[in-house]
Amino acid sequence: MTAKKLESSESSYKERGDGRAFDELREIEAKVGIIPEADGSALYRSGKTIAIASVFGPRTLHPQHMQNPQKGLLRVNYDMMTFSVSDRKRPGPNRRSQEISKVTEWALSQCVDLDEFPNTVVDIFIQIPQADAGTRVAGINAAVMALAHAGVPMKEMASAVAVGKMDKTLVVDVCKEEEDYEEGEGATDMPICILSRSKKIALLQADGKISIEELKQAIEMGKKACEKIHEIQVKTLKETKTA
Amino acid sequence: MIIPKIQKQRIIQYLKEGKRFDGRKIDEFRNIEIKTGISNKAEGSASVKFGKTEVYAGVKMDVMEPYSDGPADGTLTVGFELSPIASPDFDIGPPTIDAIEIGRIVDRGIRESGFIDFSGLCIKEGEKVWGIYVDIYAVNGSGNLLDVASLAALAALADARIPVYDEKKEKVDREKELTDKKLPLNKEAMAFNMTFHKLGDKIIIDPTAEEEQISDYRISIAVCSNKGKPRISSIQKGKGGAISHEEMETILNLLEHKFNELYEAVHKKVFKK
Numbered sequence: 001m002t003a004k005k006l007e008s009s010e011s012s013y014k015e016r017g018d019g020r021a022f023d024e025l026r027e028i029e030a031k032v033g034i035i036p037e038a039d040g041s042a043l044y045r046s047g048k049t050i051a052i053a054s055v056f057g058p059r060t061l062h063p064q065h066m067q068n069p070q071k072g073l074l075r076v077n078y079d080m081m082t083f084s085v086s087d088r089k090r091p092g093p094n095r096r097s098q099e100i101s102k103v104t105e106w107a108l109s110q111c112v113d114l115d116e117f118p119n120t121v122v123d124i125f126i127q128i129p130q131a132d133a134g135t136r137v138a139g140i141n142a143a144v145m146a147l148a149h150a151g152v153p154m155k156e157m158a159s160a161v162a163v164g165k166m167d168k169t170l171v172v173d174v175c176k177e178e179e180d181y182e183e184g185e186g187a188t189d190m191p192i193c194i195l196s197r198s199k200k201i202a203l204l205q206a207d208g209k210i211s212i213e214e215l216k217q218a219i220e221m222g223k224k225a226c227e228k229i230h231e232i233q234v235k236t237l238k239e240t241k242t243a
Numbered sequence: 244m245i246i247p248k249i250q251k252q253r254i255i256q257y258l259k260e261g262k263r264f265d266g267r268k269i270d271e272f273r274n275i276e277i278k279t280g281i282s283n284k285a286e287g288s289a290s291v292k293f294g295k296t297e298v299y300a301g302v303k304m305d306v307m308e309p310y311s312d313g314p315a316d317g318t319l320t321v322g323f324e325l326s327p328i329a330s331p332d333f334d335i336g337p338p339t340i341d342a343i344e345i346g347r348i349v350d351r352g353i354r355e356s357g358f359i360d361f362s363g364l365c366i367k368e369g370e371k372v373w374g375i376y377v378d379i380y381a382v383n384g385s386g387n388l389l390d391v392a393s394l395a396a397l398a399a400l401a402d403a404r405i406p407v408y409d410e411k412k413e414k415v416d417r418e419k420e421l422t423d424k425k426l427p428l429n430k431e432a433m434a435f436n437m438t439f440h441k442l443g444d445k446i447i448i449d450p451t452a453e454e455e456q457i458s459d460y461r462i463s464i465a466v467c468s469n470k471g472k473p474r475i476s477s478i479q480k481g482k483g484g485a486i487s488h489e490e491m492e493t494i495l496n497l498l499e500h501k502f503n504e505l506y507e508a509v510h511k512k513v514f515k516k
Contacts, residue, residue, distance in 0.1 A: 034382075034383075037330045037331065038328070048283060050282075052328065052382070054328045056331050081301060081380055082378040083284060083286075083288060083301025083302065084284055084285075087417060088305065088378075091378065092337070093335075123327070125326065125327050125328035125335075126328075127326060127382075129281060129282050129288075131284060132284075
C-alpha cells in the first residue's frame with residue numbers, strides 16, 4: 001500500500017468492482033402478480049439478488065389468542081432457498097432468517113393500515129432464490145409491491161437499500177463482493193428502509209465501523225437511492241394490468 | 244382449501260361430459276414450461292410451470308464420506324418444501340407429510356430409474372464422493388405439484404455442472420467458477436412423473452388444486468424410456484380409495500398413450516436439444 005492511501009482522509013476503495021458510480025444502484029427488475037394463488041405478489045431483482053414475495057389476507061388469524069380486536073396483525077416470514085448461496089443453506093428457519101423476518105415486519109408495519117381489520121392477519125412470505133447481498137432490502141422492496149398489489153390499505157409505501165462503507169468510501173446497493181471487502185476499515189453494511197411520504201426511517205441496521213458524520217451521509221445516500229427505487233415500484237404497479 | 248359439495252358435484256358432472264372447468268380434456272396436461280439457470284449460486288437450477296403451478300429447483304453439491312453400502316457411489320438427497328409463499332393452503336413450520344411424501348416420490352423416481360450414474364461421482368473410494376442435494380420449492384401451488392416438482396428436479400440436474408474440488412484442502416473450492424463437467428446422467432433414464440386421479444367415474448391427469456382435493460385416490464407413476472418403450476421406475480398410490488381392475492387398465496393405457504405423446508418433447512426441453 002502506498003503512503004498516499006494510508007492518509008486518513010483517503011480511502012483505499014476508489015472504484016467499484018462492477019464499474020458502478022458510488023451512488024448507483026444495480027440493474028433493477030420489478031414485476032407484480034408472479035404468484036397467482038396469492039392475494040398479491042411481486043419479484044424484485046437488484047443485480048444478481050432476487051427476492052420474491054407473496055401476500056395473503058387480511059384473513060382470520062389463528063391461533064385465536066393472538067387476535068387483536070382493535071386491529072389486524074402483520075406477519076412476515078423471510079427465508080432463503082438452500083441453493084441461493086455458495087454453500088448450501090440448511091433448509092428451514094434459522095436465527096438469521098428469524099431476525100430478518102422480524103425487522104422486516106417492523107418496517108412494513110409502518111406502511112400498512114389494518115385498523116379496519118380486527119382479528120385478522122396479513123401474511124407476507126419472502127423467498128430468496130438467488131443471493132448476492134442485500135437480500136433483506138430486496139425482500140422489503142418486493143413485499144411493499146406485493147402489499148399494494150394485494151390491495152391492502154397502506155398509509156405510505158417504503159423502499160429499502162443497503163448502503164455500504166468500503167474502507168472510507170460510501171456506496172449504495174452493496175453486492176457480495178463489496179460486502180467481503182477487507183482493506184482499510186473494511187466493509188460496513190447498513191440496510192436502510194425509507195417510508196415514501198414521510199421520509200422516515202423504518203429500518204436501520206449497521207455492521208462494521210462508522211463515524212457519526214459518515215452515518216449521516218450514509219442515511220442521505222440511502223434516502224436518495226430509495227427515491228429511485230420508489231419510482232420503479234410505483235411505475236411497475238401502475239403498468240400492471242389488474243385481472 | 245374447503246370445496247363445497249355443490250362445487251364437487253359440478254366438477255364431476257362436467258367430467259361425465261368429458262369437460263373440465265379450465266377447458267381441458269380429462270387426459271390433457273396444461274402447458275409445460277421449463278426454464279434453467281434461474282439461480283446462479285446453484286450448481287444447476289430450473290423453474291418448471293404446468294399452467295399456473297410453478298416450482299423452483301436447485302442443485303448443490305458437496306464432497307462427503309460415502310455410505311458403507313456404496314463406498315464408490317455418490318449420494319442423492321431430495322427435499323421438497325410446500326412453501327407458504329405458494330398458496331393460502333400451506334403453512335410455515337416443519338415439513339408436513341404432504342411435502343415429505345412429494346420429496347420422497349421425486350427421490351425414488353430419480354434414484355430407481357438409474358438417471359444418475361452414482362459410480363461416476365466417486366472421488367476416492369471409501370473416502371470421498373460427491374453428494375448431490377436437490378431442493379425444490381413450491382412457488383405457486385395451483386395443483387399437481389408432485390409432477391411439476393419431479394420435472395424441475397430433472398431439469399435442475401440436467402443443468403448442473405460439477406464444482407471445483409481442491410484435492411489439497413480436501414473440499415470444494417467455492418471461489419472458483421463451476422467446471423464445464425456435467426453430472427454423469429443416463430439421459431434415456433429420465434423418469435417423467437405422471438399422477439392420475441380418480442374423480443367421479445373418470446381418471447384425470449394434471450389436476451388443478453381443486454380437482455386433486457376432491458379426488459378419491461391418486462396414483463403417481465414415474466416412467467422413463469427403455470429403447471423408446473415406457474419403463475416404470477416408481478409408483479405411489481395415494482389417499483384412501485381403491486383401484487378397480489378396469490381402472491388400473493385405464494390408467495396404464497393412459498400412461499402409455501401420454502408417454503408416447505409427451506416423453507420425447509419433455510426430454511428435449513429438459514436437455515435443451
